[in-house]
Amino acid sequence: MNPVEQLAQYSTGHWVSQMVYAFAKNAMGDAFEGQVKSSEQIANTCELEAQPTYRLLRALAPLGIVKQHEEQQDHFELTELGSFLTSTHPMSMVDKVLLEASYEHVLMWTHLAEYLKTGEMAPSKVFGLDNYFGLFDARPEHVDVFSKAMSCYTNDEVAMINAMPTLDFTGIEKMVDVGGAYGALLKAILGKHTNMQGILFDQQAVVDRVAPSEQMAVQGGDFFTNVPADCDGYFLKHILHDWDDALCATILGNVVKVMKPDARIFIGEFGPVPGPNEPHLSKMFDLHMMICLNGKERTMDQWTTLLARAGLTVKAVHQSFGPLCVIEAQRA
Template sequence: MKNLPNNPECTFKMYELISGYWIACAIYSVAKLQIADLLANGPKTLAELAKESNSHEISLYRLLRATASVGIFEELPDGKFRINDLGGTLLSDVPGSIKPWALANLGEHFPAFGNLTYGVQTGKVPFDDVHEKSLWDYYKDNPAAGANLMKAMAGVSGAVLKGIIDAYDFSPYKTIVDIGGGNGAMMFSILYASPLSKGIVFDEPYVVETSCKQIPEDLKERCTVFGGSFFEEIPANADLYLSKWVIHDWNDAEAIILLKVCHKAMPIGGKLLIIDSVIPDVLNEPHAGKLLDLNVMAMATGKERTLKEFKHLLKESGLSFKKLIATNTQISSVIECEKLV
């Protein structure tokens, strides 16, 4: 096998894969420099952009030329640069913005990926090793970064929420609890789709301090927040509980503790929705969850799971698997569970 014939196509493909971080880091730079926001009201010259972003003009041109070459912004014949749909995803404070994710993923998360080999060899968390603290402690100690992460998750969630709402009927449930609900984006979407339901956004106390301020005026009578640890106790006797992109953050032992807390809080016949990527049992098949799993491995103790692995967690926590519901994306399948006893 060592003497495989030289295949230029494979060589260039591998070169492209290895160099992918060049584009990612360029996106991080234009996000940090707020180029999308500077172009929001129309095309600008390089000199204008350099002055407004406090950048070296020639170096900024090299950055923008490269990003424009992969479809992010447009370089015009008159020398100006213009925002386009792809570049528009980096605008600040717009629904579905990817800018916060770029700042987090290529900011504090990036060194953990550079340390991925450490995680593979030791089974420990690369982020913890690089930053000398867990991801959760990092955000408690760095509230600005934590606030940005909440925006990042909301931005990514915005791309999948419609698919979840379309795939599952939330309207029969009177009280719904979102476990680890962050800034409440998921709950707000559910309540708008289910006008007779009430919701509780549950998360760490420092998180729900912000969540409370995000509740839309027309939902304040139907939505509340509650702070605490989901490893200890969550609001009891709701009709429906849900956790989106939460279980995958924790290893099996931790996830079972969390699910047992859910089981204790749920009434007989109560439902739990686990919304995560579910990796198919098909060898070599491309799936977003397989790459997302590397992100989880770099950042936390958890992992993306197959349906068989999820069923094991449910059995150990006393919950009954009901069905798997596909949505419009591979990173947000819905696992419906029920408390029977």
């Protein structure tokens, strides 16, 4: 690709994201039912207009999501890639697409250029909210969109966590999933460690939608005030990247205050952010956290400093095949 083509592609990235969003939002992947279908059949099933549906499918074919038939050109089939955009795929990406390409997220990203000048958070500028999580009150339907997307991220990340050769939960009797959304991570951990008990802790509006089980209690609350006490494991996945260092120190301080003396804290994040020029999801996600919450992804040095501020020391850094790392910390 020459520079003109490359930059043209970068500048129209939102076209691609909206094409994928339109496909997922209208459940078009499910409408294929594993068969070759005409665009009109897909349009009928999804209650869409026929011509725009044809034009979207035609444009999605070069992206590898569907395959357009050479002879019957109004006929399409789902590819292997496109099958991840069905609700029934075990690693379905639908919920992640519905969050990341949502109106709210796209609108906030349009604020990046101005953020560089003002440092004003996108939710404040765009929606008049204090921070990203204000969306949960302002648009209650966003709670479900967001939390389902978190489960979708977690499905992928559980495989990474299970593949971390040095990560071992032996000795942990009670694990808290701090800010655990719908509990996908905690349920996966408890499923593997049947003698462990768990507490799913998140905002009340989130945990109201989760049923407890014999192994998993559910507790609503605010981690800036307190977290469940007397446990020996605390997992914070994609929590600290949301917040600046001072707010992270408050959250960690609240954990340290009430945890058992020999408890371990597991921090799951994209990273640590690697050195110059090395591609890593954390470098892009860092911008997302910056505009949404003044949060950030951190280098290993930044993690060590932050943890020391809360009276903690790094016990181990666990990694496997993906962009997620788990930093294990304990009292210094």
